Amino acid sequence: CLALGIGANATIFGVVDTLLFRPPPQVQDPERIVRLYFRRRLPPFGTNTSSITGYPLYTLIRESARSFDALAAYTYSQKASLGRGVDARRVRVVLASASYFPLLGVRPALGRFYLADEDRPDGPAVVVLGYGFWRASFQNDSGILGRQLQLGRSSYTVVGVAPERFTGVNLENVDAWVPLTTATPELMGPGSLNRGSYFLQIIGRLGPGGREAAEREATLAFRAEDVYSGGDSNAVALLGPVQHARGPELSQNARVSMWLTAVSVIVLLVACANVANLLLARALQRQREIAVRLALGAARLRLARQLVTESVLLALAGGVAALLVTLWVGPVIRAFLLPDIPALASAVDGRVLLFTGGVALLTGFLAGLVPALQVGRADLTPALKAGAGEGRYRRSRLRSALLVGQVALTVTLIVGAGLFARSLRNVAGQDFGFDPAHTLLATMDLRAAGYRPAQINQLNLQMLARLEGLPGVEAAAATIGHFGWATASSVSVPGRDSIPQLKAGGPYYQRVTAGYFAAMGTPVHGRAFTPADRGSPVAIVNETMARLLWPGESAIGKCFLVGSDKRCAGIIGVVPDARRFNAVEDASMHFYVPFTDDSSEFITALVVRARGRPQDLVAPVRAALQQTAANLPYAAVTPLADLVAPSIRPWRLGTTMFGVFAGLALVLAAVGLYGVLSYTVAQRSHEIGIRMAMGARRGNVLGLMVGQGVKIAALGAGIGAVAALAGGRVLSSLLYGVSPRDPLVLLGAAVIPLVVAAIASYVPARRAAKVDPVVALRYE
Template sequence: MKSQLRSYINSLLHRGSVESAIDAEFRNHIELRAEDLQREGLTPAEALRRARSEFGHIETHKENIRSSLGLRLLDELSADLRYAVRMLRRSPGFTLIAIASLALGIGANTIIFTLAKGILLDHLAVPQPNQLRLFAIVRDNHSPLHRFWGDYYKTPDGRSITHSVSYPVYQLMRRQNLAKPVLEDLFAFKYLGDFNRFTASVDGHAGTVTGELVSGNFYRQLGVQPALGRAIQPSDDDAPGSGPVAVISDGLWARLFGRSPSVIGKTIQLNLIPITIVGVNPPGFTGAASVQLSPDVFLPFSMQPTLMPAQNASLLQDPNQWWMSIMGRARPGISNEAVRAAFSVWLEQDIRATVVVPKDASMPDFVVESGSQGLAAATHDYAAPIYVLSVLTGFVLLLACANLANLLLARSAARQREMSVRLALGASRSRILRQVLTESLLLSSLGGIAGFALGYLGRNTIPHLLSSVWRPAPLNARFDLRIFAFTAAISILTGILFGLAPAWQATRTDVNTALKDAASAATRRRKGLAGKSIVVFQVALSMLLVVGAGLFARTLINLNTTSLGFDPHNLLLFNIQAPPTRYPAPQNITLHQRIEDRLAEVPGVEDVALVENPLLAHNISNTTFEPTDQPKPTGDNRYCDVNTVGRNFFETYRIPILYGRSFGPTDTASSPLVAVINQSLAHSVYPNVDPVGKTFITERNQGDPETIYQIIGVAADAKYDRLQGNPPSTFYTLYRQAKGEQFITYTIKTQLSPAAILPALRKAVESIDKDLPLRDIRTQTEQIEDSISQQRLFATLTAGFGVLALILACIGIYGIMAYNVARRTSEIGVRMALGARTRQVLWMVLRESSSLAVFGVAIGLAASFGLTRFIRTMLYGLRPTDPVTFIPAALLLLAVVIAAGYGPARRASRIDPMQALRHE
């Protein structure tokens, strides 16, 4: 088999020499036979003639040899391709419509696959990423661990899963693993995120950069060598402050240093601390946290106390702060279950060795995950939307295929006589099948090329739609050979898919009947059944897409019209991050007080409010809430949300105070701690009781003294982190009474436009510290729009898909009805000659198109009822089977499809009986 395959390939690659060899072989045989005949007494001319006669028709023998070598198949395919090109050139309108519809379908699928590849398939750019193991813990409200900084997700049973551990636990686990090796070694990292940027200064140019803290063995365990300079080493991570060095990303190297090799040894100021650049990461390396985007700088953990000192102690020494992630490389022959079993025991030992564990506490479970995609935050955030979009774009491509199959069926019927002649002249049915499929594959290939181009040009469309005006979405759409292979595969698949029905119809042609052009009405009806079935399929798919568009559009409308509990208009937001090296706690509180007072003096500013977690920004803080006049609840601790705000917060956001008062000038750092609770918290904790004046205890950091707050007011409910759902139980504390806040969002109430007032605001901040930039400038309305970017994306895309589905359904119903009218011209002429009225003919054709529409809509409705339940969690304010969406969608599709069938019906009603009978 292999030798035969090699022979085929060799013949195809060296066709010229193979043809010459065949000719030479036949010429040699003829000459040898002629010489034999001459020795028998024949003349040279007669011997040559006799030799040629004995060999027979040389070209027939050559064709047999070519066929055995695969050359004949190549000739036939080449002829089929040339003929297909001629046929498509003869119908430029059909060709353009076909290529355009395929390009839209294939291009949309290419765009979605590009994102899916980056989110679901891409691995970290390190050697053997499948060997990496990521640690996670699963905890409930009985856990002795309460202070986490990092990602967390809810499990189906209501517990939380996180990839964060404390630095002391990491050190203990690493020593235990080295003593009894289960993994090769453990290494740690912490992506600081967009909200914890470093202020950066290079050669007098200031800005901000993102960072990732890593352990000294980070690069060695990942197996990554810098493209320039050296990596971070264990000696850089020996002791706090021992490694003022950084390895920068390839992107930062290009942006700030123009890829100059002299960057090694340069100094960059991070949070006003001089850091020496010792290396540059290779292109494509994104660290260990994400496969999407790379942090700008990588620093050893030893620099955390210097660059970002904590409020009370170094995070490297705080056992209560679980904030860093751990990975390790698998050892040969050690299963994940063995790793889990060993580290589960060590985790419990290390927790008990580092924190106080109450008697009724439940220990967290240890989980081992694949680390090949890092923390896979993008997978958690975007996997479900990507799956839904993949299904929707698949439906669009199926619609395009169904539409083309219908058009090709009509063309195939028109070419029925041509196919019959081919069959009568000896062409095999497989040869006809291949010819028709060649035309389909040529169309799909051209559509695939156009779709690939559209996919490349539109690869950043979805990241752009998900990005806010001040911050890009953490998605990277990279094209590679897998994208090309995917596009080629679906192009071939679609070509086969929409070409099968026409090819099958062409091979079923009855030669005698077709040549006589005397097919019976029953035969014609049978041939029209395939087209009608495809139209019903189109309408059903269109129904699915229109219903999906309606559900997501209504979700977006519901989100935009939901009650916020505050006034979002005329609010300008920006962030200020105080460098902890210049403004350690509590000096940062004093800084923000000065900035707040200075901004309030700017002309045009009506109010200034400070807030730790800006509203509707998907950021939230929570803690325990224990009323001092109530017994501590058994079971789970009572948790609620908390936000640290300025004293004008409620006035700026126009949140009413229902009872008591809001924060005032008498609430200072030296006065008793006060809080305002919202209505939901008041109803759940103090039903039928006035909570004003009551006190509660909260313990934000384990081991700290109990913090007692007095409730001074009850505010109306307001949305906190997201629009979906009811406002959570929340209490508000005053930032002037906080221990220290490095990252604060300022909210400015003003009637002026951002462009008009921003210069004055910048000048006011610079008058206090010229090194404090205003970051992430946006309005509250833009903040809200960003919070529903996914819903807006779905509403936009599904609306486009729905419109495209309606257009394709109209083309399908129009095409099949026009074809049926043309095919039944004689029948309609006879009906009219026998007395049928114009209206009767009109209704006869409309009844046929309406029946197709009704049947397709019914199937689509049934499918929609079954499939929309899978997007239940993505909807808001309506059920997946919402009748307000389903009924209008069905009526719209029926109206559009029936209207599309009116044109052919009207044409049928105007047929002249005499011309129709003459045609017969």
């Protein structure tokens, strides 16, 4: 029991330590490094706090905030194509200023980092490789220095290799770093360094002036940049720890950490109560021995200390077993909970060892405290009498209370698992506006490879023709705009002064080829586009747009104006709202127009509907795309289900997390109930013998003992259900389409421990029913 409880907490500590407390590997003096956040009002949405900003604000703070010893800017890892043709692959690249590595105090494992005079718009294309990428892709070849690598459309010279385990200050895998101002126009798009762009994070190393002075100077610079502060005179810059999850904006990692900690502590409390109950039963078995020792002059404190010491030794042994549990399941749990975060340390290191030892000592002390307190209040007279069973039996109230507490804590976890499972079913089973189960999305960054919009469109249409003839392809289409990509447009309706504005912004639009809705598996009310519609002023709108602009009437046949186009786009169809970025998001107006050859925009993706499993088409589709022309960059071909999955992951994680820990707590509670009832049967054998001698049947005895276990579980389930109702508001913001007071979940959470209690009680109850009255009635 202790091994499972402590092992669960040690494993979760390793995860939480990675997210919240462990400093980034190889970084020097991490306590002096801060991450900058920017808080301002965004009418009508309220206050917004974000660490994402733009290059002009970074340069202004760097030049004016003298309380920083150094300042650096960098991006999240960006996907880039390495190489060309069929051997091209996707790598993760961070764009960072030249001050990034010196600020962090890291030293290269090989070569050097790029210099300040190399980090300029017309600077040389140089790259620093990540250690893991260098080892996996180039087999630790020290001759990599000076070699040319094709990233995007440019050839980059390798100048160095980062130290082992260094991945920067964000918890993400990184393959390479490139100079910020040199690579931004190509990898992030033209104009990304201009005012109004948002793609950078800023870190700083505090100088002698301290945090308050640095925060004040950064705030003055932030307010001076009206584009970023929005003219808010109360806008402020905040300094947070280098660990992003501990910053002022509550990240997903921070939420995960809090819930992981909470559920693991509950499991530890269940294990602690379990062991305390078993130790209490053992102490009561030794009651006569303890009473004799007290009568002979032994100090109560000494005997209590002995019981606590025995409990601590038992817990330390459980701690050793817990380390084995952590070594075995730790990497699996961490890979599931943090799939995109590199393993920065082994599952068991010095920090985990210290934590495990501390938890074992605390658990042993708390578990041993209960029998120790009993010893301190023990009455010698009844204990010294022969057959002091009555005195022992009266003390079963405490054991029952501990069991009730275990069941109550377990029920709260079962309720959490049930609520998350219902939420997961609701999220995953909703109408996404397309069919993610049978559709592939193919993207290729031809712009970064140097192609112009007209060339990109021509090449994509050639690719589309190849895909349509590919075996296993049911339908295919091209689109300007896709899942994860939204373009807004101004819209007006003839005869109206304005249209409604939504929190999600918009309206958003896509240009698509004929067959797009068939490829996406989207039903169309009205008719879909045909090849004859190319260039015609027609449109298809989503249900939200149809409902808001033409309430109570059919939108088909109506028309609206797009931007400066004087032609009124006639609506020929209505489609369900399609998710743009996440599985759950606010409704927005969205419309579709036919693709035109003379468009200044370029195709961003191809969509392919598979007849069978979309995974089986990934390799053939990628090969067909990259064989369309020579030296093409990497083609990313991904099932839409995989793109939607990350936004469903919080509910999947919550379901698994609460489910696993609820199951573990249920096992611990069942073991505790079995142990206590087995002890009760042994202690009450004399009473049971009398009952059977007086005519009680074996079925009566069986029912008596099973009923005792079920009554304890019923009381615990009731208390747990009440606690879950009281704490349901904490979970409500994390749920989707289900109330924290869902009666089905509460009923199931109450019934499960009753069934488990009945099963756990059956074996000792069966043993009680087999008691021989003649043997039981003999005087002990």
